[in-house]
Amino acid sequence: MFKIFVTSKISDSALNILKSVGEVEVWEKEETLNGPALLEKIKDQDAVLSMVNNFITDDILQQASKLKVIGNCGVGYNNIDIASAEKRGIVVTNTPDVLNDATADLTWALILGMARRIVEADHFVREGKFTGWLPHLFIGNMVYGKKLGIIGMGRIGSAVCQRAKGFNMKVYYYNRNPLPKEKEQEYNARYVDLETLLKECDYITIHAPLNEESYHLIGREELHLMKKDAYLINTSRGPLIDEQALYEHLKEGKIAGAALDVYEHEPKIVEGLLALDNVILLPHIGSATYETRTKMAELAANNIANVLSGKEPITPVTKGLKI
Numbered sequence: 001m002f003k004i005f006v007t008s009k010i011s012d013s014a015l016n017i018l019k020s021v022g023e024v025e026v027w028e029k030e031e032t033l034n035g036p037a038l039l040e041k042i043k044d045q046d047a048v049l050s051m052v053n054n055f056i057t058d059d060i061l062q063q064a065s066k067l068k069v070i071g072n073c074g075v076g077y078n079n080i081d082i083a084s085a086e087k088r089g090i091v092v093t094n095t096p097d098v099l100n101d102a103t104a105d106l107t108w109a110l111i112l113g114m115a116r117r118i119v120e121a122d123h124f125v126r127e128g129k130f131t132g133w134l135p136h137l138f139i140g141n142m143v144y145g146k147k148l149g150i151i152g153m154g155r156i157g158s159a160v161c162q163r164a165k166g167f168n169m170k171v172y173y174y175n176r177n178p179l180p181k182e183k184e185q186e187y188n189a190r191y192v193d194l195e196t197l198l199k200e201c202d203y204i205t206i207h208a209p210l211n212e213e214s215y216h217l218i219g220r221e222e223l224h225l226m227k228k229d230a231y232l233i234n235t236s237r238g239p240l241i242d243e244q245a246l247y248e249h250l251k252e253g254k255i256a257g258a259a260l261d262v263y264e265h266e267p268k269i270v271e272g273l274l275a276l277d278n279v280i281l282l283p284h285i286g287s288a289t290y291e292t293r294t295k296m297a298e299l300a301a302n303n304i305a306n307v308l309s310g311k312e313p314i315t316p317v318t319k320g321l322k323i
């Protein structure tokens with residue numbers, strides 16, 4: 001009987017998939033498993049269904065000698081040492097596509113929330129400060145007809161782009177490679193270099209994965225290029241932005257605002273950000289809808305079930321089956 005460890009509570013439908021191929025143990029506590037505690041739990045397992053905040057390092061993989069497959073419940077897999085897994089013949093899978101719409105919707109919630117000062121205005125009402133309509137109360141910025149900049153035009157970036165049509169926006173994008181011309185036409189988006197995007201766009205949203213090239217893609221110099229009335233939105237991974245530099249730009253009013261779902265040293269946040277009004281801070285909930293989280297868990301479970309029963313994984317990140 002295969003032993004499968006799940007690092008967080010998941011849907012019953014996903015658990016049932018796992019139970020069809022092995023004996024399942026679930027970590028039920030809220031506390032995130034990492035380091036020695038994570039190793040202790042997975043060292044004798046054949047499979048792990050992990051979350052994006054379980055850091056599966058080379059050290060852990062070296063000691064988890066029975067491990068055959070890691071089904072990461074997330075599309076990003078920067079929490080796993082992929083080279084180490086590949087070297088050891090451990091299959092790693094992720095959950096692409098099923099979360100595109102949920103993450104794109106949340107990105108739009110942040111764009112609109114920031115532009116129209118939704119969080120600030122909500123606090124104002126709850127604090128009993130609303131005494132009647134005023135012409136200057138919570139003036140924000142237009143989204144309709146403005147220029148959107150998308151950094152990372154992959155699955156989620158494209159879903160964000162499609163939604164921009166309803167807002168009649170001009171879209172610029174920056175990606176590792178330009179899209180084919182037909183796609184650019186379909187999305188009504190123009191490929192530009194990063195500098196042009198930063199200098200010209202009103203709303204800049206990041207959808208690239210975290211890798212060696214993308215670390216601090218938006219640093220002090222890049223922030224400096226942004227317009228004073230522009231907004232930065234990040235629902236990808238925190239380390240793509242130099243968070244301290246972002247804080248300084250926001251505090252000094254060098255850019256209009258930012259909306260973040262992810263942080264450089266998650267779950268820690270650069271302290272000063274918490275005191276600023278021109279930033280919206282969310283607790284990494286990009287894909288957090290009932291439907292999406294169920295689909296993600298089921299896909300991760302099906303990936304594990306496939307590998308343990310000798311079939312091809314559905315959405316592999318690595319290649320090479322151990323069994």
Ligand SMILES: NC(=O)C1=CN([C@@H]2O[C@H](COP(=O)(O)OP(=O)(O)OC[C@H]3O[C@@H](n4cnc5c(N)ncnc54)[C@H](O)[C@@H]3O)[C@@H](O)[C@H]2O)C=CC1
Nearest residue numbers: 076152153154155156175176208209213214235236286287
């Ligand atoms: N906040 C949240 O809860 C969520 C966060 N994410 C994050 O979003 C990321 C993107 O997901 P997908 O769209 O599925 O990925 P994807 O792989 O479909 O798209 C990423 C795009 O970024 C481009 N890219 C890669 N490195 C780049 C660089 N250095 N500069 C510019 N472009 C670069 C790629 O060419 C690709 O087009 C994930 O890796 C994950 O980290 C995804 C889902 C939910």
Ligand SMILES: O=CC(=O)O
Nearest residue numbers: 052073074075076
């Ligand atoms: O952060 C979430 C993911 O799916 O990646």
